[in-house]
Amino acid sequence: MNTSPSSLRRSESSRRATLDAALDLCTERGYGRVTIEAIAARAGVSKKTIYRWWPSKSAVLLEAFTEMLVSATPFVDTGDIAKDLRTHLTGAVNVLAVPPFGPAYAGILSELHHDDQLAETVRRQLIDPRFDEAVGRLRSAQEQGQIPPDADLDLAVEMLYGPLYYRHVLRKPMQDAQDVGKLVDHVLRSLGAAER
Amino acid sequence: MNTSPSSLRRSESSRRATLDAALDLCTERGYGRVTIEAIAARAGVSKKTIYRWWPSKSAVLLEAFTEMLVSATPFVDTGDIAKDLRTHLTGAVNVLAVPPFGPAYAGILSELHHDDQLAETVRRQLIDPRFDEAVGRLRSAQEQGQIPPDADLDLAVEMLYGPLYYRHVLRKPMQDAQDVGKLVDHVLRSLGAAER
Amino acid sequence: MNTSPSSLRRSESSRRATLDAALDLCTERGYGRVTIEAIAARAGVSKKTIYRWWPSKSAVLLEAFTEMLVSATPFVDTGDIAKDLRTHLTGAVNVLAVPPFGPAYAGILSELHHDDQLAETVRRQLIDPRFDEAVGRLRSAQEQGQIPPDADLDLAVEMLYGPLYYRHVLRKPMQDAQDVGKLVDHVLRSLGAAER
Amino acid sequence: MNTSPSSLRRSESSRRATLDAALDLCTERGYGRVTIEAIAARAGVSKKTIYRWWPSKSAVLLEAFTEMLVSATPFVDTGDIAKDLRTHLTGAVNVLAVPPFGPAYAGILSELHHDDQLAETVRRQLIDPRFDEAVGRLRSAQEQGQIPPDADLDLAVEMLYGPLYYRHVLRKPMQDAQDVGKLVDHVLRSLGAAER
DNA sequence: CGTTAAGCGAGACGGTACGTCGCGTCTTGCG
DNA sequence: CGCAAGACGCGACGTACCGTCTCGCTTAACG
Numbered sequence: 001m002n003t004s005p006s007s008l009r010r011s012e013s014s015r016r017a018t019l020d021a022a023l024d025l026c027t028e029r030g031y032g033r034v035t036i037e038a039i040a041a042r043a044g045v046s047k048k049t050i051y052r053w054w055p056s057k058s059a060v061l062l063e064a065f066t067e068m069l070v071s072a073t074p075f076v077d078t079g080d081i082a083k084d085l086r087t088h089l090t091g092a093v094n095v096l097a098v099p100p101f102g103p104a105y106a107g108i109l110s111e112l113h114h115d116d117q118l119a120e121t122v123r124r125q126l127i128d129p130r131f132d133e134a135v136g137r138l139r140s141a142q143e144q145g146q147i148p149p150d151a152d153l154d155l156a157v158e159m160l161y162g163p164l165y166y167r168h169v170l171r172k173p174m175q176d177a178q179d180v181g182k183l184v185d186h187v188l189r190s191l192g193a194a195e196r
Numbered sequence: 197m198n199t200s201p202s203s204l205r206r207s208e209s210s211r212r213a214t215l216d217a218a219l220d221l222c223t224e225r226g227y228g229r230v231t232i233e234a235i236a237a238r239a240g241v242s243k244k245t246i247y248r249w250w251p252s253k254s255a256v257l258l259e260a261f262t263e264m265l266v267s268a269t270p271f272v273d274t275g276d277i278a279k280d281l282r283t284h285l286t287g288a289v290n291v292l293a294v295p296p297f298g299p300a301y302a303g304i305l306s307e308l309h310h311d312d313q314l315a316e317t318v319r320r321q322l323i324d325p326r327f328d329e330a331v332g333r334l335r336s337a338q339e340q341g342q343i344p345p346d347a348d349l350d351l352a353v354e355m356l357y358g359p360l361y362y363r364h365v366l367r368k369p370m371q372d373a374q375d376v377g378k379l380v381d382h383v384l385r386s387l388g389a390a391e392r
Numbered sequence: 393m394n395t396s397p398s399s400l401r402r403s404e405s406s407r408r409a410t411l412d413a414a415l416d417l418c419t420e421r422g423y424g425r426v427t428i429e430a431i432a433a434r435a436g437v438s439k440k441t442i443y444r445w446w447p448s449k450s451a452v453l454l455e456a457f458t459e460m461l462v463s464a465t466p467f468v469d470t471g472d473i474a475k476d477l478r479t480h481l482t483g484a485v486n487v488l489a490v491p492p493f494g495p496a497y498a499g500i501l502s503e504l505h506h507d508d509q510l511a512e513t514v515r516r517q518l519i520d521p522r523f524d525e526a527v528g529r530l531r532s533a534q535e536q537g538q539i540p541p542d543a544d545l546d547l548a549v550e551m552l553y554g555p556l557y558y559r560h561v562l563r564k565p566m567q568d569a570q571d572v573g574k575l576v577d578h579v580l581r582s583l584g585a586a587e588r
Numbered sequence: 589m590n591t592s593p594s595s596l597r598r599s600e601s602s603r604r605a606t607l608d609a610a611l612d613l614c615t616e617r618g619y620g621r622v623t624i625e626a627i628a629a630r631a632g633v634s635k636k637t638i639y640r641w642w643p644s645k646s647a648v649l650l651e652a653f654t655e656m657l658v659s660a661t662p663f664v665d666t667g668d669i670a671k672d673l674r675t676h677l678t679g680a681v682n683v684l685a686v687p688p689f690g691p692a693y694a695g696i697l698s699e700l701h702h703d704d705q706l707a708e709t710v711r712r713q714l715i716d717p718r719f720d721e722a723v724g725r726l727r728s729a730q731e732q733g734q735i736p737p738d739a740d741l742d743l744a745v746e747m748l749y750g751p752l753y754y755r756h757v758l759r760k761p762m763q764d765a766q767d768v769g770k771l772v773d774h775v776l777r778s779l780g781a782a783e784r
Numbered sequence: 785c786g787t788t789a790a791g792c793g794a795g796a797c798g799g800t801a802c803g804t805c806g807c808g809t810c811t812t813g814c815g
Numbered sequence: 816c817g818c819a820a821g822a823c824g825c826g827a828c829g830t831a832c833c834g835t836c837t838c839g840c841t842t843a844a845c846g
Contacts, residue, residue, distance in 0.1 A: 009812070009822055032310030037801060046824045051803065103309055109365050110306025113299055114228030119367050127366060155359075155378055162358025163351075169305050169365055170323060171315050182351055190386035205790055205843070233832055242793045247834065401796055401838070424702030427827060438798045443829065495701055501757050502698025505691055506620030511759050519758060547751075547770055554750025555743075561697050561757055562715060563707050574743055582778035597817060623806060634819045639808065787846080797836075803828105810823075815816105 010053065017043035018050055019064040026061060027100035031107025034061075058111040058118050061104045066126055069095055075133045081141035081193075085184045088134070089160060093174050096164075106168065131157055151191040159187045206249070213239035214246055215260040222257060223296035227303025230257075254307040254314050257300050262322060265291055271329045277337035277389075281356065281380045284330070288360060289370050302364065327353055347387040355383045402445065409435035410442055411456040418453060419492035423499025426453075450503040450510050453496045458518055461487055467525045473533035473585075477576045480526070481552060485566050488556075498560065523549055543583040551579045598641065605631035606638055607652040614649060615688035619695025622649075646699040646706050649692050654714055657683055663721045669729035669781075673748065673772045676722070680752060681762050694756065719745055739779040747775045 021043035025034045036057055040047045054060045073091035078084055096102040112119040134157045141147050163183060167174050174180065217239035221230045232253055236243045250256045269287035274280055292298040308315040330353045337343050359379060363370050370376065413435035417426045428449055432439045446452045465483035470476055488494040504511040526549045533539050555575060559566050566572065609631035613622045624645055628635045642648045661679035666672055684690040700707040722745045729735050751771060755762050762768065 009820090011822070014823075030310055032307075035801060036803085040824095044824080046826090047803080048805085048825090049823065052822080106309040107306075110302075110309070111228070112365065112367055113302040113306070114226050123366065123368075152378060152382075155382060158359040158362060159355055159379070159382065162360070162362040163354040164358070165362040165365055166354060166358040169308065169361055170319065171308055172319075182348060183355070186348075186351060186355065186386035187382075189388070190382035192385070205792095207791070210792075231832060232834085236793095240793080242795080243834080244794090244836085245792060248791085401794095403797070406797075422702055424699075428829085429827060432798095436798080438800095439829080440799085440831090441797060444796075498698075498701040502694075502701070503620075504757065504759055505694040505698070506618050515758065515760075544770060544774075547774060550751040550754060551747055551771075551774065554752070554754040555746040556750070557754040557757055558746060558750040561700065561753055562711065563700055564711075574740060575747075578740075578743060578747065578778035579774075581780070582774035584777070599817075602818080624808085625806060628819095632819080634821080635808080636810085636820090637818065640817090785846100788842105788844095790842090790844100792839105792841075794838085794840105795836100796838100797834105799833080799835105800831105801833100802831075805826105805828075807825080807827100808823105809825105810821100812820090812822100814818085814820105 011049075014043070014045050014049055015053070018045055018060060019067075021045075022057075022060045023064050023100045023104065026104045026107070031061070031103050031110075034107075056111070056115065056118065058108050058115065059121070062108050062118070062122065062126075065101060065104050065108065068101065069126070073130070075130075075137055077137060077140060079144070081138065081146050082184055082188055084137060085134075085160065085188075086180055088137075089164065089180045089184065090176065092164060093176055093180060096168050097173055097176075102168065102173070109169065131161075134160065146193060147188070148192045151193075156187055156191055159190065160184070207245075210239070210241050210245055211249070214241055214249075214256060215263075217241075218253075218256045219260050219296045219300065222300045222303070227257070227299050227306070230303075252307075252311065252314065254304050254311065255317075258304055258314070258318065258322075261297060261300050261304065264297065265322070269326070271326075271333055273333060273336060275340070277334065277342050278380055278384060280333060281330075281384075282376055284333075285356060285360065285376045285380065286372065289372055289376060292360075292364050293369055293372075298364065298369070305365070327357075330356065342389055343384070344388045347389075349387075352383055352387055355386065356380070403441075406435070406437050406441055407445070410437055410452060411459075413437075414449075414452045415456050415492045415496065418496045418499070423453070423495050423502075426499075448503070448507065448510065450500050450507065451513070454500050454510070454514065454518075457493060457496050457500065460493065461518070465522070467529055469529060469532060471536070473530065473538050474576055474580060476529060477526075477552065477580075478572055480529075481556065481572045481576065482568065484556060485568055485572060488560050489565055489568075494560065494565070501561070523553075526552065538585055539580070540584045543585075548579055548583055551582065552576070599637075602631070602633050602637055603641070606633055606641075606648060607655075609633075610645075610648045611652050611688045611692065614692045614695070619649070619691050619698075622695075644699075644703065644706065646696050646703065647709070650696050650706070650710065650714075653689060653692050653696065656689065657714070661718065663718075663725055665725060665728060667732070669726065669734050670772055670776055672725060673722075673776075674768055676725075677748060677752065677768045677772065678764065681764055681768060684752075684756050685761055685764075690756065690761070697757070719749075722748065734781055735776070736780045739781075741779075744775055744779055747778065748772070 018039060021039045022034065025038055025042060029038075034057060036047055036050055039045075039057075039060065040050055050060065054063070069092075072095045073088055075088055076084055096105060108118075108122065112122060135153045138147060138151075138153045138156060142149060142151060142153070147153075160183065164174060214235060217235045218230065221234055221238060225234075230253060232243055232246055235241075235253075235256065236246055246256070250259070268291045269284055271284055272280055292301060304314075304318065308318060331349045334343060334347075334349045334352060338345060338347060338349070343349075356379065360370060410431060413431050414426065417430055417434060421430075426449060428439055428442055431437075431449070431452065432442055442452065446455070461484075464487045465480055467480055468476055488497060500510075500514065504514060527545045530539060530543075530545045530548060534541060534543060534545070539545075552575065556566060606627060609627045610622065613626055613630060617626075622645060624635055624638055627633075627645075627648065628638055638648070642651070660683045661676055663676055664672055684693060696706075696710065700710060723741045726735060726739075726741045726744060730737060730739060730741070735741075748771065752762060
């Protein structure tokens with residue numbers, strides 16, 4: 001997560017104050033209204049210090065966001081693939097549902113088309129690892145015979161995450177349990193999985 | 197599409213010059229770098245005139261974008277639901293693939309979380325009509341017995357558009373025909389449609 | 393005095409507010425502590441407006457200073473060259489003696505070695521005209537026979553202004569009447585003028 | 589010249605590197621562009637070390653400048669007061685004519701109005717001693733009858749140095765020999781000295 | 785077939801935030 | 816323990832755009 005040049009002398013307290021201030025402001029004003037000036041003022045930190053360690057506002061929020069998302073959407077294997085997918089997706093839906101994370105993530109996504117480096121970072125740190133984890137869980141289900149051997153697992157994951165992003169981006173957030181359950185069932189069925 | 201107060205004296209040439217300049221700049225610099233100042237300068241139009249007719253930069257681009265998207269993604273009914281869905285989705289993928297429309301749309305989407313009015317406009321003018329059209333096409337297939345009567349058509353449409361948005365937002369655009377075909381097949385299968 | 397690009401639309405009230413604020417701040421804090429930010433805030437004017445019409449802080453103060461100096465140090469011709477020189481120099485001494493003009497002028501002078509354009513402006517607008525006026529007054533005295541025909545009038549003026557600047561720069565300001573009188577007498581005697 | 593707290597452990601090599609770097613930068617960029625940061629970087633010295641031994645940028649340059657000026661403008665007594673004054677003033681003119689000393693001195697002078705302590709230091713170390721020396725030389729000439737007993741020697745010195753400063757400050761440097769000669773002659777004549 | 789009010793270009797204005805620079809203070813670890 | 820290295824809070828820099836606001840000018844509709 002460290003986007004900085006290597007340094008042994010970085011002030012951890014400045015780092016924390018910056019990340020916290022950034023998320024607070026994101027909640028209070030919305031991503032678009034957050035400014036580096038305000039983060040610096042709120043955190044009691046100089047702008048120079050922020051620019052020293054992060055290339056942009058989005059990078060600050062990304063760091064805060066990532067720290068948190070990882071722990072909120074675990075990937076467990078209880079043997080029941082449908083249940084595990086529901087658990088995972090429900091975690092993601094819940095994270096996006098609560099400020100400041102939903103708005104913050106929407107804001108970060110919005111920068112991806114203007115900032116190649118950020119896009120690369122987001123994919124490498126946030127998207128790809130979780131995507132791979134999801135594929136991995138499906139593969140283990142496949143090995144246990146719950147899913148046909150020729151199923152397209154990558155596509156399946158995209159079909160799971162896709163509607164979630166679609167709704168988030170268009171600000172029609174998913175309404176938790178019921179929606180998620182139906183989505184998982186449909187995706188599994190599309191793979192030719194045996195009905196439960 | 198006209199967001200303006202009614203007027204008989206509005207200059208059509210200024211309108212066109214503004215929209216064209218906005219799209220040009222979006223191609224050249226990317227959405228995030230487009231400014232009202234630059235649009236005005238490029239179009240040879242005064243800032244006042246732009247503010248008179250549009251509430252924001254996004255509204256300008258939305259107008260230009262919408263004009264164009266509608267004609268590019270028609271909804272036909274050939275009797276073959278899989279084929280028609282592929283045709284429609286392929287149109288959408290192609291629009292998003294070419295500058296300036298992909299970047300412009302990404303930019304517009306990015307404003308949705310900061311601008312409630314724009315979000316409402318986008319949903320009403322752009323998203324909902326096409327969503328409804330897609331549901332309608334599925335329903336007619338349902339009536340023809342190609343899809344079971346209890347299928348969740350709304351969810352189906354979200355599963356179709358979802359991956360497309362997911363990929364667009366994350367800047368991993370879909371690679372056209374093959375991807376689209378597999379996606380349509382999976383979604384139809386998830387509805388319990390008879391295999392072709 | 394107008395250092396601006398030609399414009400018919402310049403706001404006179406902004407101009408005045410800027411100049412007044414600049415002089416006030418110069419009095420309160422001293423030249424070195426005056427900042428463009430503070431001038432703008434005090435004057436209720438945007439920084440952009442200041443930068444639009446003046447190239448630097450010194451230029452702002454120069455304009456205010458010049459407006460004022462010209463009227464304070466008139467050159468009259470009473471027929472008595474010694475008396476007229478005393479009148480003129482005393483005016484200059486007095487201007488430099490009162491805040492904010494003394495400190496402001498010292499500040500402007502201090503920029504002259506870092507800012508070629510300002511140096512040129514100061515010489516053209518402030519120094520040379522008054523120098524020439526002084527030479528002119530001496531010449532008319534020369535024509536009236538009060539000064540020998542071969543006297544070096546340029547040098548004379550430098551000998552008059554020199555000590556004044558010397559003292560001002562080194563912050564040992566002249567103590568008015570007596571000092572000025574002696575200086576004038578010595579300079580006239582150095583020219584070979586008849587004693588009074 | 590040492591403005592430091594007493595210390596036996598001060599590094600002479602740091603001192604030299606600092607002074608040299610300061611003068612170099614003054615030549616390259618002009619006084620106004622010299623910064624402590626740059627001096628430290630150029631000298632390979634930490635900022636802390638500079639702040640430990642000097643109170644300000646001007647103090648650094650003053651130390652470098654003074655070291656050098658003293659030796660360049662000697663006061664000799666050959667018995668001919670006009671000649672000795674010319675020698676002395678010509679030395680001063682020459683010092684001011686060559687970078688980095690002219691610009692450096694102008695820079696130092698410019699700080700005098702913002703920095704009372706520096707002003708005091710400059711007067712005590714640089715100005716007053718040379719002023720007194722000049723008065724002393726005139727007095728010895730007076731005792732030898734070359735100058736009338738009631739001549740105002742202080743004023744005379746100001747008339748000598750004044751034009752030199754006037755010209756330096758306004759960046760119209762004196763052109764050496766001829767100018768200096770005429771100035772000295774006029775000042776002596778103004779004192780009522782016998783013509784040579 | 786003028787008159788007159790609008791839309792228009794130009795761009796100045798008060799603002800906010802930008803990203804950078806240098807200040808002077810401070811801490812860390814090397815020699 | 817003095818030093819280099821350099822992070823830190825601070826605050827000003829000069830720039831870019833924002834959205835609002837006159838200005839004259841053109842220009843089409845109505846009287």
